[in-house]
Amino acid sequence: MTTDPRTRRTVAALREALRGLLVDRDLDSITVSEVCRVAGVRRTSFYTHHQGVGELLTAMLVEEMDQPLALPDTSQMSIPQLAEHFQETLVDAFRVITRDRAQFRAAFASSTSSHLRDALEANFARRLEIALVEWRGHGTALEVFDPVAVPFAAAGLAGSVQAWALSDRDDPVAWAESIRDQMPPWWPRPTAS
Numbered sequence: 001m002t003t004d005p006r007t008r009r010t011v012a013a014l015r016e017a018l019r020g021l022l023v024d025r026d027l028d029s030i031t032v033s034e035v036c037r038v039a040g041v042r043r044t045s046f047y048t049h050h051q052g053v054g055e056l057l058t059a060m061l062v063e064e065m066d067q068p069l070a071l072p073d074t075s076q077m078s079i080p081q082l083a084e085h086f087q088e089t090l091v092d093a094f095r096v097i098t099r100d101r102a103q104f105r106a107a108f109a110s111s112t113s114s115h116l117r118d119a120l121e122a123n124f125a126r127r128l129e130i131a132l133v134e135w136r137g138h139g140t141a142l143e144v145f146d147p148v149a150v151p152f153a154a155a156g157l158a159g160s161v162q163a164w165a166l167s168d169r170d171d172p173v174a175w176a177e178s179i180r181d182q183m184p185p186w187w188p189r190p191t192a193s
Contacts, residue, residue, distance in 0.1 A: 010039075014056060016039065022103055027107060027110035054110055060103070065093050065097060079188045084190040087177075094176055108165060125154040132149075143186065
């Protein structure tokens with residue numbers, strides 16, 4: 001996100017307006033004009049940042065979910081510590097999804113749901129690529145064929161986000177543990193305590 005205060009205010013106003021409109025409307029019935037009117041933003045400003053309402057919601061949700069997935073300096077972490085860190089960030093991401101479940105449901109129920117799914121897959125693929133570099137630096141996951149493993153795991157993770165968002169489950173720790181247990185054998189696990 002940009003550091004320009006005007007841009008930040010505009011984007012925040014658009015997001016807040018969309019959140020408000022989604023309280024009692026489905027995403028497909030909300031127009032750019034309505035979002036702009038509620039936000040007090042011109043349409044040209046909207047289109048400077050997004051191509052449509054679905055893209056606005058996707059950007060908002062992916063950015064919010066991405067924050068807990070940020071990686072610290074992992075150079076001094078062991079494989080079990082890295083695995084534990086990845087697990088903790090996944091739990092935190094599901095907490096964000098739980099908090100914004102209504103918006104995720106609206107996005108997944110819309111005609112533009114593929115945008116959110118694609119953005120989630122791309123986000124997870126980037127993180128998996130980073131994870132594989134880290135794990136290989138520690139001598140593990142050496143046999144993984146990235147062109148297959150990364151999109152396969154990323155699609156599964158994106159699907160798990162959709163399943164969580166559409167469910168009424170409320171235990172992100174158990175959900176994240178279940179995801180970990182379904183990951184391929186090369187996926188490092190935290191050591192048992």
